Amino acid sequence: MELDALPRYPLLEGPTPFQPLQRLGRETGHPRLFIKRDDAMPLGLGGNKLRSLEYWLGAAFAAGADTLVVAGHTASNQCRLTAAAAAKSGLGCVILHNADRPARIEGNLRLSHLFGAEISYLGPVGESERRQAAEARVEELRREGRKPYLVGDPVLGAAGYVHAGMELLDQARARGVVLRHILLPGSMGPTEAGFLYGLVRGGFDGEAHLVSVEYGVAELAERVSRIFAGLELLLGAADRPVGSIARFTDRFLGPGYGIPGPDAVAAIRQFAETEALLLEQTYTAKPAAALLSMLADGSIAPDEPACLLHTGGTASLFEDDFYNAVLVRGD
Ligand SMILES: Cc1ncc(COP(=O)(O)O)c(C=O)c1O
Structure with a gap:
């Protein structure tokens, strides 16, 4: 192709x-x-992740999605830019952070908040548990009638x-x-x-x-x-x-x-x-x-x-x- x-x-x-x-x-x-x-x-x-997001969003729209789901640490640039791309394109954005909620909301996390993402905290879990939690959240959103797309292929x-x-x-x-x-x-x-x-x-x-x-x-x-x-x-x-x-x-x-x-x-x-x-x-x-x-x-x-x-x-x-x-x- x-x-x-x-x-x-x-x-x-x-x-x-x-x-x-x-x-x-x-x-x-x-x-x-x-x-x-x-x-x-x-x-x-x-x-850098904006270049990838052009293709992730392309796939999301092709699949008829209405919400992007992304997982990462609270310092994740990918989460911040997913929230930005979602705001710009009119999609919802659900972020799962593998950390506890920090005492101060700063850096990337501050911007994800400003871009209107729905943010939740998984606690300090590893990469594979984070992936499972993201997949489970995708299923949950589907049951709620939303059309989620999991960012990160x-x-x-x-x-x-x-x-x-x-x-x-x-x-x-x-x-x-x-x-x-x-x-x-x-x-x-x-x-x-x-x-x-x-x-x-x-x-x-x-x-x-x-x-x-x-x-x-x-x-x-x-x-x-x-x-x-x-x-x-x-x-x-x-x-x-x-x-x-x-x-x-x-x-x-x-x-x-x-x-x-x-x-x-x-x-x-x-x-x-x-x-x-x-x-x-x-x-x-x-x-x-x-x-x-x-x-x-x-x-x-x-x-x-x-x-x-x-x-x-x-x-x-x-x-x-x-x-x-x-x-x-x-x-
Ligand atoms: C600023 C920045 N540079 C480089 C990278 C590494 O990119 P990759 O995960 O594609 O190896 C990242 C990943 O998030 C990033 O945020």
């Missing part, structure tokens, strides 16, 4: 910016640095990111740039698999560095390969295997998921102070730290064009505990 044949509900209104990092380039002695701004989208503070979510890979290569070509290195966060896999598929389809023959923010290299690679294979079943073979461009590293994971090490905190500061770009601790600071490290140790040479994929997460900047404890200078 062709990508264009899949039902898609438009949320983006065109390509996201592709920009040079001029001051950072001067500071690091690498004049050919770029950023792809998937944090700069016109809905709900933007972020990984292959459909990946389909949204195929565009991002091809779009980035088109934008680089239009500037006469042939990218050699692209860095992005490695997590559950849909964004990465779709992006890699788009890069392969678009003729990229440099290195795409997946910087793990969650799992060890083996698990990350396995997740990405599985979803990539699912995409190939859906959209056809990708010309070249994913391994021809994908490089996996967990060297920048630091203390673990959601917890930045000193290099990630330094990256947050450097990007803000030299480029006024906003990174957050969970997804974007670690690939940025990897970029800075690879520039410093020569793994990326000064004449090799390199690009960081900024996947968003801006609302996390307004979670007070982390920023007051770690980033606000004591002056």
Whole structure:
């Protein structure tokens, strides 16, 4: 099947910016640095999951749904953007958080409230219990006469990111740039698999560095390969295997998921102070730290064009505990 044949509900209104990092380039002695701004989208503070939501909403409308159901942690960007997309498209939104209700409603959760989502808390349960609870809620909504759609199919979510890979290569070509290195966060896999598929389809023959923010290299690679294979079943073979461009590293994971090490905190500061770009601790600071490290140790040479994929997460900047404890200078 062709990508264009899949039902898609438009949320983006065109390509996201592709920009040079001029001051950072001067500071690091690498004049050919770029950023792809998937944090700069016109809905709900933007972020990678909006590209997936175009396809999840497409499927929801095709199935006649009237309500989106989504599950995740209270800090989930996916939940916030699902609530935003539901508000924009006139669907209901039911969110299940695998956490207790926090004392303060801030960050992503604050925005999900503002977008009018029906929010409930499952307590601190794991991933599989959360999935079961979401499926049970879908059944319950059906019994109540509603038409729910469960958001999160990984292959459909990946389909949204195929565009991002091809779009980035088109934008680089239009500037006469042939990218050699692209860095992005490695997590559950849909964004990465779709992006890699788009890069392969678009003729990229440099290195795409997946910087793990969650799992060890083996698990990350396995997740990405599985979803990539699912995409190939859906959209056809990708010309070249994913391994021809994908490089996996967990060297920048630091203390673990959601917890930045000193290099990630330094990256947050450097990007803000030299480029006024906003990174957050969970997804974007670690690939940025990897970029800075690879520039410093020569793994990326000064004449090799390199690009960081900024996947968003801006609302996390307004979670007070982390920023007051770690980033606000004591002056
Ligand atoms: C800002 C941001 N970047 C990256 C990711 C990782 O995407 P994926 O779950 O598709 O691996 C997420 C996931 O929620 C995210 O919110």
